[in-house]
Amino acid sequence: MNKTNQKMSAEDIEALLPWYAAGTLEPREADEVEAALAADMELARRLELVREEMTEAILLNEALGVPSARVMENLFKAIDKERKIARPPVRGGLGWLTDLFTPRAFAFAAGAAVIVIMLQAGVIAKLVLQDRAETGSSFETASAPTPATRGFEIGSFALVRFAPQASIADISRFLDSRDAVIVDGPRPGGPGGMYRVRVARTYVSKDELDRLVKEFQSSSNLVTMAVPTE
Amino acid sequence: MQVLFARHQVRVYRFVLRLVGNQAVAEDLISEVFLDVWRQADRFEGRSAVSTWLLAIARFKALSSMRRKPDEELDDEMAGAIEDASDDPEVAVQKKDKGAALRKCLEVLSAEHREVIDLVYYHEKSVEEVAEIVGIPEATVKTRMFYARKRLSELLKAAGIDRGWP
Numbered sequence: 001m002n003k004t005n006q007k008m009s010a011e012d013i014e015a016l017l018p019w020y021a022a023g024t025l026e027p028r029e030a031d032e033v034e035a036a037l038a039a040d041m042e043l044a045r046r047l048e049l050v051r052e053e054m055t056e057a058i059l060l061n062e063a064l065g066v067p068s069a070r071v072m073e074n075l076f077k078a079i080d081k082e083r084k085i086a087r088p089p090v091r092g093g094l095g096w097l098t099d100l101f102t103p104r105a106f107a108f109a110a111g112a113a114v115i116v117i118m119l120q121a122g123v124i125a126k127l128v129l130q131d132r133a134e135t136g137s138s139f140e141t142a143s144a145p146t147p148a149t150r151g152f153e154i155g156s157f158a159l160v161r162f163a164p165q166a167s168i169a170d171i172s173r174f175l176d177s178r179d180a181v182i183v184d185g186p187r188p189g190g191p192g193g194m195y196r197v198r199v200a201r202t203y204v205s206k207d208e209l210d211r212l213v214k215e216f217q218s219s220s221n222l223v224t225m226a227v228p229t230e
Numbered sequence: 231m232q233v234l235f236a237r238h239q240v241r242v243y244r245f246v247l248r249l250v251g252n253q254a255v256a257e258d259l260i261s262e263v264f265l266d267v268w269r270q271a272d273r274f275e276g277r278s279a280v281s282t283w284l285l286a287i288a289r290f291k292a293l294s295s296m297r298r299k300p301d302e303e304l305d306d307e308m309a310g311a312i313e314d315a316s317d318d319p320e321v322a323v324q325k326k327d328k329g330a331a332l333r334k335c336l337e338v339l340s341a342e343h344r345e346v347i348d349l350v351y352y353h354e355k356s357v358e359e360v361a362e363i364v365g366i367p368e369a370t371v372k373t374r375m376f377y378a379r380k381r382l383s384e385l386l387k388a389a390g391i392d393r394g395w396p
């Protein structure tokens with residue numbers, strides 16, 4: 001990364017396009033890339049190529065499935081076995097984690113994990129709902145199973161990443177204008193975060209969903225990426 | 231720890247699966263990854279994101295596992311190890327499905343190129359984080375990403391899709 005105040009070359013800027021599209025650049029670098037994009041149509045076209053690649057890379061990885069319950073069972077057995085042999089002395093860092101890996105704590109933690117994840121989702125839902133209330137919108141999310149959010153499991157959906165600089169108010173207005181609703185997210189693992197968004201109230205064909213999602217993405221610069229999902 | 235496992239197991243699994251190309255092996259490896267995390271919890275200094283630390287351990291485990299099997303190398307052939315009944319890039323193009331063709335080309339990139347593309351696009355890792363996970367300088371990360379994308383364009387062109395770049 002260019003950490004000095006000197007301007008980046010055109011080559012440097014082009015090399016950063018994948019990270020710009022993924023929303024993982026430092027704000028200063030992102031600003032420089034944005035300025036270059038505004039002045040260079042060809043660079044903007046190349047950013048679209050990057051976004052195509054990113055969309056398909058995400059779809060490819062999402063299609064890989066999830067690990068089976070065997071993983072957790074094996075892990076638990078291995079930890080239990082090691083604990084029986086010798087309890088390792090642990091200091092500092094994440095050392096407290098070893099104490100959480102007793103069989104009883106493991107079972108308890110499973111429940112706690114669900115609560116934490118639901119709380120996280122709830123905070124997002126609250127943020128969005130609060131903003132909607134301020135702007136007089138009737139927007140609601142289905143991040144938590146409340147009566148107000150019931151029914152959002154029906155429809156057609158997309159995985160969406162919003163621009164890092166997009167405010168909750170901007171996103172809310174945009175979703176309102178498209179009759180779209182955030183139903184889940186953000187997915188863990190990255191700073192950008194992907195949300196599952198209902199883009200149509202009914203189930204639509206694959207072609208129609210592709211068209212809707214493309215339109216969804218192109219209709220606002222608040223959306224940096226959108227891909228159809230189940 | 232359970233929260234950590236719940237939050238990261240799927241992504242770590244997918245990262246490893248893309249490297250080793252075998253679901254059973256990938257599952258065994260992620261058990262080992264989280265077991266190592268439990269064992270080495272005191273070594274985590276919080277200088278990087280937990281997900282970055284996990285992916286670095288996972289990568290090391292995956293490469294070590296592949297070195298234990300001399301008949302399995304970290305090369306282009308590993309892409310074929312993942313069972314895939316989808317069309318090849320040319321057929322996908324004939325069916326006018328550009329997305330499918332792109333995915334197919336992503337699958338046949340070299341392991342080195344797949345890895346950097348996955349880390350940047352799917353795992354949302356910064357230049358600095360990719361450098362930490364892969365163990366290469368930041369400048370090399372950018373160069374490798376550029377060549378991975380260039381190779382992708384070449385594969386697409388060979389399949390009949392000219393993107394006009396590079």
